[in-house]
Ligand code: MCA
């Protein structure tokens with residue numbers, strides 16, 4: 001039965017014994033073996049009564065089996081909802097409940113906490129650990145690999161990815177088969193990936209970058225990945241001789257540059273280094289070229305849109321820019337007030353339209369209507385400027401957002417928790433420059449009259465309900481927050497004041 005995403009990414013590799021995943025322990029999983037495993041999981045899902053359109057929330061460590069869950073969801077027509085393992089049970093409960101997920105798959109080590117989450121949100125619970133073991137694998141082992149792929153159209157939902165919001169409430173971005181497939185096709189072509197490529201994959205697989213950009217491209221092209229559990233510069237260096245390309249957030253490149261063994265000789269055979277998810281400093285770009293002779297290719301995207309722009313594969317890769325709109329994708333830089341397109345050279349809000357743009361936010365019609373125009377343009381909230389040659393630079397954000405090591409942190413979510421802490425009158429969370437992560441969160445607190453704040457107790461309280469990467473690395477107390485005439489907190493002044501907090 002037709003299922004455009006499954007047919008393009010998976011079905012055509014079903015009988016192939018070409019390598020797909022090279023694992024650090026020396027094992028290799030072929031495309032065919034991977035698809036067999038995925039189909040067993042597809043049978044396991046079906047045996048649990050799941051039907052096309054059901055949501056499956058997956059909060060497990062990175063493993064080939066975790067990736068097979070994604071393939072299985074596509075084959076059954078389930079909506080894949082991957083979650084960062086760093087999220088606390090409180091955070092996960094929101095996602096699972098909001099999505100109305102039928103099934104939650106978690107690490108067996110957390111099964112007690114997540115049994116409560118599943119019960120509260122009406123989902124069933126299964127487990128999978130970092131090696132792939134758990135009740136899901138046991139269930140799949142009882143099934144064969146014959147599975148009749150569910151019929152889907154290109155407009156059916158394939159994934160629901162939660163992105164935090166400026167109001168503090170996370171929104172589920174609805175991504176259709178077309179959104180994912182069109183972008184995978186566009187990027188494979190733009191970056192010239194073929195079945196001879198081997199991608200060094202050290203990104204997480206619960207975000208667009210590691211899953212839909214990196215993995216979908218390698219599936220579509222029929223190439224292979226060195227599949228590493230996480231970023232470890234030693235491992236990248238060890239496996240680089242087997243690879244042809246690397247994709248990473250800027251931290252990947254700063255950590256490689258900090259490593260003495262990262263040399264021109266090591267990279268001489270490499271075809272491509274790609275960076276995205278956060279701004280790559282022009283200085284990193286320059287240092288990388290000086291060390292290796294390679295110019296990093298920077299691109300720009302969002303969870304809601306997959307990839308929008310890219311520096312050219314052939315042609316000038318310009319440091320400090322995110323390149324030009326990808327084929328089939330339109331980009332406008334607009335006046336934030338009127339929405340009118342601005343001339344080249346003027347700074348405005350970036351808007352994007354194309355087959356990559358999501359269908360809207362899950363069960364949030366008002367939010368969708370305020371960010372997705374009727375004519376199909378999505379208002380990104382990023383501030384950009386386009387030059388005469390069509391290169392876009394992201395110069396800031398209209399939205400209050402911190403990007404730390406490629407993870408998005410919305411200050412509002414943290415401020416709401418800080419404001420609830422004993423003795424806190426109000427708070428503001430800002431991003432301060434951080435050498436390794438680009439920026440990292442700082443909490444600025446104002447105490448209630450006569451209150452003395454216990455900063456350690458506040459940190460402990462936050463750690464109980466917020467993923468660690470969102471917790472402010474520094475808490476400072478001041479007398480009052482700077483405000484403008486309208487009463488709005490002037491975060492730009494706080495950012496200036498605490499610009500050196502992680503460097504001095
Ligand atoms: C880990 N920690 C962090 C981060 N990562 N803190 C702030 N920001 C982070 N990004 C904290 C942990 O909670 C822990 O804290 C401590 O750092 C060590 O954790 P560890 O796992 O060892 O960290 P790491 O290995 O150094 O990880 C840093 C990393 C990783 C390599 C930058 O975060 C990463 O792989 N980031 C990539 C994210 C990504 O894929 N983004 C794409 C989103 P404690 O010690 O207190 O417990 S998609 C997107 O943005 C769009 C679509 C796009 O354009 O791509």
Ligand code: AMP
Nearest residue numbers: 276277278279299300301302303394408
């Ligand atoms: P996410 O919500 O995780 O999809 O993050 C998307 C955001 O990451 C975008 O709206 C941008 O603010 C930022 N981003 C992604 N790629 C780049 C880049 N190359 N340069 C600057 N910012 C980027």
